[in-house]
Amino acid sequence: MAANFWTSSHWKQLLEQEEVDVVHSPDKERGLTVEEFKYIKMHMANYIWKLAQLVKVRQRVVATAVAYMRRVYTRKSMTEYDPRLVAPSCLYLASKAEESTVQARLLVFYIKKQYSDEKYRFEIKDILEMEMKILEALDYYLVVYHPYRPLSQLLQDAGMTDMTHLSWGLVNDTYKMDLVLIYPPYMIALACIYIASVLKDKDTTAWFEELRADMNVVKNISMEILDFYDNHKILPEDRTNAIFNKISKS
Amino acid sequence: MNSRNASGSSNNYNSNPNRPAWLQQYDLIGKIGEGTYGLVFLARTLNQPNRGKCIAIKKFKQSKDGDGISPTAIREIMLLREITHENVVKLVNVHINPADMSLYLAFDYAEHDLYEIIRHHREKVSQSINQYTVKSLLWQLLNGLNYLHSNWIIHRDLKPSNILVMGDGDDQGVVKIADFGLARIYQAPLKYLSENGVVVTIWYRAPELLLGAKHYTSAVDMWAVGCIFAELLTLKPLFQGVEVKATQNPFQLNQLEKIFKVLGHPTPEKWPTLVNLPHWQSDQQHIQGLKYENPGLYSVVHLPQKSPAYDLLSKMLEYDPRKRLTAAQALDHEYFRIEPLPGRNALVPSQPGEKAVSYPIRPVDTTTDFEGSTSVQGSQSVPSGNMASGVGASGVAPRPVPRQMPPMVGMQQRMPGPGMTAFNLASQAGLPSGMNPGGIPMQRAVSQAHQQQQLRRKDPNMGMPGYPPQQKSRRF
Numbered sequence: 001m002a003a004n005f006w007t008s009s010h011w012k013q014l015l016e017q018e019e020v021d022v023v024h025s026p027d028k029e030r031g032l033t034v035e036e037f038k039y040i041k042m043h044m045a046n047y048i049w050k051l052a053q054l055v056k057v058r059q060r061v062v063a064t065a066v067a068y069m070r071r072v073y074t075r076k077s078m079t080e081y082d083p084r085l086v087a088p089s090c091l092y093l094a095s096k097a098e099e100s101t102v103q104a105r106l107l108v109f110y111i112k113k114q115y116s117d118e119k120y121r122f123e124i125k126d127i128l129e130m131e132m133k134i135l136e137a138l139d140y141y142l143v144v145y146h147p148y149r150p151l152s153q154l155l156q157d158a159g160m161t162d163m164t165h166l167s168w169g170l171v172n173d174t175y176k177m178d179l180v181l182i183y184p185p186y187m188i189a190l191a192c193i194y195i196a197s198v199l200k201d202k203d204t205t206a207w208f209e210e211l212r213a214d215m216n217v218v219k220n221i222s223m224e225i226l227d228f229y230d231n232h233k234i235l236p237e238d239r240t241n242a243i244f245n246k247i248s249k250s
Numbered sequence: 251m252n253s254r255n256a257s258g259s260s261n262n263y264n265s266n267p268n269r270p271a272w273l274q275q276y277d278l279i280g281k282i283g284e285g286t287y288g289l290v291f292l293a294r295t296l297n298q299p300n301r302g303k304c305i306a307i308k309k310f311k312q313s314k315d316g317d318g319i320s321p322t323a324i325r326e327i328m329l330l331r332e333i334t335h336e337n338v339v340k341l342v343n344v345h346i347n348p349a350d351m352s353l354y355l356a357f358d359y360a361e362h363d364l365y366e367i368i369r370h371h372r373e374k375v376s377q378s379i380n381q382y383t384v385k386s387l388l389w390q391l392l393n394g395l396n397y398l399h400s401n402w403i404i405h406r407d408l409k410p411s412n413i414l415v416m417g418d419g420d421d422q423g424v425v426k427i428a429d430f431g432l433a434r435i436y437q438a439p440l441k442y443l444s445e446n447g448v449v450v451t452i453w454y455r456a457p458e459l460l461l462g463a464k465h466y467t468s469a470v471d472m473w474a475v476g477c478i479f480a481e482l483l484t485l486k487p488l489f490q491g492v493e494v495k496a497t498q499n500p501f502q503l504n505q506l507e508k509i510f511k512v513l514g515h516p517t518p519e520k521w522p523t524l525v526n527l528p529h530w531q532s533d534q535q536h537i538q539g540l541k542y543e544n545p546g547l548y549s550v551v552h553l554p555q556k557s558p559a560y561d562l563l564s565k566m567l568e569y570d571p572r573k574r575l576t577a578a579q580a581l582d583h584e585y586f587r588i589e590p591l592p593g594r595n596a597l598v599p600s601q602p603g604e605k606a607v608s609y610p611i612r613p614v615d616t617t618t619d620f621e622g623s624t625s626v627q628g629s630q631s632v633p634s635g636n637m638a639s640g641v642g643a644s645g646v647a648p649r650p651v652p653r654q655m656p657p658m659v660g661m662q663q664r665m666p667g668p669g670m671t672a673f674n675l676a677s678q679a680g681l682p683s684g685m686n687p688g689g690i691p692m693q694r695a696v697s698q699a700h701q702q703q704q705l706r707r708k709d710p711n712m713g714m715p716g717y718p719p720q721q722k723s724r725r726f
Contacts, residue, residue, distance in 0.1 A: 004401065009332055096324045104316060132353070133348050135319065135327075140344045142328040143435075149708040 009141040015074060020178045024077035030246045032078070039235065040078060042176045044087040046068055051088055054110040057095055057101045060146060062242065065094035066175045067144045072137045074082035078247040081133070084120050097142045119244065137250060144180075147171045147189035150177060154189055158207045160197070167196040170225065175233065177228055178237060183221055187213070191221035272345045272621065276305065276356075280616035286350075287311065287322050287431060290360060292614055297466065304359035305342065309620065322431035329403055329430050330355075331723050339395025339428040341412060345668040350621075351433040359415025360426050362597075362609050364410035364478065370609055382590040382600030384482045387415070389592035390425035391475060396577035398427070400470040407432040408474035410481060411449045415596065417611065423595030452493045452505050453477065457516065458571050460506050463527035469571035472580070476566030480551050484557075498503070501529045512550050513567060521570040558585040645665070 023037050045066045052062040068090040072081060075237075088107050094246055095102040106122045111120055135142075153170055155161050170192035174180070179188050190213055199202040208215060251347065276293035283290035288309040295303045296465050310323040330341035343356035364387065372381050379387075391413055398405060405412075407429060413688035414426040458466055482490040491505030510516075525531070546555075547567065553560035562585045568574040575583075586592055590600055599606045 092318065093324075096319070096321050097328055099321075101317075101321060104318060124316050128312075128316065128351065129348075131318045135344075136346055140327050142324065143332050194406050202512065221706060 003149065005145050005186075007049070008143060009144065010145050012119045013071075013141065014184070015055065015181050017178075017182055020070075020181050022074070024073075024079075026077040026079040029055045030079060032246050034245045036246070037073075037078070038178075039240075040247075041070060041073060041178070042232065043240060044076055045176050047084075048091050050114075051091055051107065051110060052238055054114065055091075055095075055106055057091075057100050057102060059096075060072045060148065061091070061094050061098045061100050061145045063148070063175055063180075064098055065091040066182045066184060067146075068134060068138060069179050070093055070178055072134055078139050081130075081137070084244075085130050086125055086134065087121050088122070089134055092127055093131050093134055093142075101166050110174045130162065131152075145185045146180075147174070147185040147192065147232055150186035151189040151192065154186070154193060158193070158204065160193070160204070162204065163200060163202070163223055166199065167192045173228070174225060177224065178234070179221060179224065183217070187217055188221060190218045191225060194218055194222050195225060252647075261519070269618065270345075270347050270349070276307070279612040279616035282306065283613050284612055287320060287616070291618075291620060293356075306359045308355045308357065309354040309549075310355070318351075319353055321353070324354060324406075325433055326430040327333050327720045329433050329435070333397070333401060333403070335397040337390045337425050338397065358426070360414035360428070361611050362526070364413040364430075364482070366411075366416065366612075367609055368410055368481060368485050370607070375607060377606070378485060379482055379676075380600045380604075381597050382593065384479075385586065386423070386592040386594075386596035387413075387425055388475075388479055389480060389586055390594075390596065391427065391478070392577050392580050394425065395471055395475065396581060397723050399471070399577050400436050403433055404466075405430065405433045405471050406470050407451065407452045407673060408471055408478065410478055412477065423593075423597035424554075425596065444505055451635040452491055452589060453487045453489055455502070455505065456571065457506065457509060457569055457665055458527065460502050460509075461524070461659040462501060462526075462573075466711070467571060468576070469574045471576065472574050473571075475580075478482040479563050479566065480547075483551050483563075486534055493677060508687075512547055513569070516569040521573075523572070549708075558583065558588060561585070 014054070020033050021038075023032055023034055027037065048065050048069065049062055065087075069083075069086055072086055072090070073083075088111060092102060092104055092107060104127045108122065108124050108126060111122065115121065148168070148171060151167060152164070155164055155167065165190075171189065174188055174192065190208075190211075194204070194208070208218070275295065275297050277292065278294055279292040281289055282292045288311045291307045291309065291419045293305050293307055294367070295301055297304055310320055312318075327344060329343070330339070330537065334340070340358045341355060342358060345354040345356065346352075347354065367387075371377060395405070395408075405427065408427070411425065413431040416422055416424045416426065416429045434674050453473035454477045456466070456470040459470055489505060489508040491502060491508040494502055494504070518523055548555045548563055551563065553563070560700070562575070562580060562583045565575040565583075566580065597606060597609070
């Protein structure tokens with residue numbers, strides 16, 4: 001399994017875009033749109049990233065946590081599973097799964113220190129309870145594959161290690177989208193290499209041809225990433241709060 | 251052969267309507283083990299299509315330090331959810347009890363394990379395990395391990411009690427590697443593997459670990475297999491060192507000495523990276539200074555030096571982890587291609603007409619329920635759901651020690667746990683409490699002698715060895 005993505009639960013659980021973009025009925029009843037649903041997930045991916053820097057865990061832990069969070073919302077509503085609690089709890093669970101355990105009290109401490117907004121504040125016991133609920137929502141599948149390893153291997157193979165920094169950054173940004181739920185990680189890595197090579201004006205046509213990767217898929221992923229860069233905006237705080245108010249239990 | 255009676259009701263607390271919904275699918279029989287992480291129970295499936303099938307349910311305690319689900323449980327779930335192999339224990343279900351935040355892992359039940367099989371031969375039948383059985387057990391163990399290693403999983407805690415063997419049924423005599431609480435993927439560790447603390451029970455611990463290696467590989471599992479192979483042959487642990495406890499330092503001089511006495515001293519010529527190992531460098535006077543007579547491994551295991559069995563064993567016990575045989579290489583060894591050939595059912599007689607050895611079945615403590623509380627006379631008076639209540643004088647009712655059980659298992663000081671009314675045996679038994687003090691498993695077709703034998707089990711290692719483990723007194 002660890003060696004073979006094609007027999008993994010990750011591979012078996014990949015979804016179609018349409019399956020990912022489903023707003024669950026409790027959220028829909030409160031008027032949450034697909035765009036807002038996506039926006040909150042992106043917002044929470046950023047939140048996880050910020051928390052991870054405070055508690056000092058590596059990128060792979062962040063990536064696993066974000067993947068958990070996105071998987072949870074393919075099954076659960078934000079009304080029932082408050083994203084502001086799900087996000088740190090996913091980071092907590094991911095830190096254990098990736099053998100870099102972070103203490104819950106440390107997470108709680110940093111959240112309190114950094115966020116004055118009461119809606120972000122939770123106690124240790126809230127995180128521990130949510131950890132269990134997340135484990136259940138994930139159907140106990142915890143192994144997640146990421147594009148980082150294939151990225152390094154592919155860049156080596158292509159002799160383009162000079163593009164590591166750029167393409168690595170692109171891979172990081174793919175976690176602001178749902179790509180990890182839809183495509184195999186090596187395809188996401190290829191798309192990032194493709195974009196990087198276009199930006200750096202490198203001709204990789206021959207290399208891609210030799211790989212015999214499905215270029216339609218690579219280009220589709222690339223388009224999605226570029227679309228994301230073109231269109232995504234960080235909304236002002238009051239707009240973000242307005243969206244959160246929709247899903248907040250009163 | 252002994253077998254578990256698939257019919258007939260067992261435990262009285264099964265009927266409690268307050269049980270969580272998932273519990274309704276099991277008929278709880280009793281406790282079969284206890285370790286540092288929690289308790290192990292035997293239960294039967296009530297739902298079709300597998301009605302009556304035995305299941306081992308491992309309960310993980312919520313850690314008291316507010317650390318949520320134990321990393322041990324996470325590892326086990328994470329790995330076993332992904333892998334399937336005939337020689338690896340099957341995780342059939344995971345359950346959560348939100349009320350007390352406990353986690354339950356349900357496995358296919360295996361009646362035997364190598365610890366018990368070896369002990370039965372040593373203490374009961376006083377004769378060695380037949381060659382066919384040894385070879386079949388070893389082959390299947392290696393087959394499961396090869397699967398794990400080719401999937402970049404190191405088990406890290408192989409020992410006889412973690413190697414299960416299926417009892418009566420379609421899978422009789424099939425080996426199942428169990429207890430993945432220390433196992434991990436090693437393809438891309440974010441930290442040094444050694445940061446997980448000391449791994450592998452000391453007797454089965456590879457020399458590179460004993461010498462403080464920071465990076466180690468699947469070869470540590472192969473060393474353990476070598477030790478287990480020798481133990482199957484001689485019925486005695488090969489390197490029975492005394493563990494230095496109460497220290498973070500993994501340096502175990504006594505265990506190293508036990509190894510050196512049999513295998514001779516390792517040398518940098520034969521094991522070039524030896525000089526880089528922390529304890530080899532820092533403890534020159536002790537390790538490097540000592541000289542050992544080398545009686546030879548072959549004389550310890552009573553094997554001719556030229557036999558394929560000896561060749562295989564010595565290659566598993568190679569000092570240099572890089573030269574040590576891999577599981578794949580071991581499976582390919584001549585030993586497995588000569589008669590008797592290994593088979594799927596390791597427990598059938600090797601010769602037609604020969605009588606199969608009848609191994610004892612696991613003892614079950616039917617007085618402990620899923621809450622981990624023991625039914626005690628007068629326990630009805632203990633309020634539920636309150637830790638502190640168990641400590642008060644009223645709650646300190648020692649469990650009546652059944653005469654049949656040796657003191658070790660009596661756990662005289664066991665206290666009723668919290669929340670016990672939900673599963674309280676005594677309150678539902680409908681029996682005068684004097685009729686079956688301690689709730690001895692009367693329905694089970696196991697002789698008292700067997701029970702006594704089995705319950706005297708003493709496992710030298712920490713952690714949860716397979717299913718039946720050291721019995722510990724619980725203090726609240």
